[in-house]
Amino acid sequence: xxxxxxxxxxxxxxxxxxxxxxxxxxxxxxxxxxxxxxxxxxxxxxxxxxxxxxxxxxxxxxxxxxxxxxxxxxxxxxxxxxxxx
Numbered sequence: 171x172x173x174x175x176x177x178x179x180x181x182x183x184x185x186x187x188x189x190x191x192x193x194x195x196x197x198x199x200x201x202x203x204x205x206x207x208x209x210x211x212x213x214x215x216x217x218x219x220x221x222x223x224x225x226x227x228x229x230x231x232x233x234x235x236x237x238x239x240x241x242x243x244x245x246x247x248x249x250x251x252x253x254x255x
Contacts, residue, residue, distance in 0.1 A: 186212075
């Protein structure tokens with residue numbers, strides 16, 4: 171197994187989840203420029219993540235990693251958001 175590929179896949183997915191969650195919040199709570207900027211960053215990174223989805227890792231590993239990254243990433247962003255209110 172390629173541990174470097176696995177590590178990159180995990181890191182990209184956690185960053186993607188965090189940015190996608192921030193994008194959702196910014197779209198609702200921020201102005202046009204901030205929302206558009208975060209959206210551009212989110213979809214730019216998503217393109218890279220999509221290419222890595224085709225990497226040579228087992229499908230169930232990819233599904234599990236994406237699920238865990240979403241669980242952790244969304245929780246962390248919402249925790250930060252709620253602590254700022």
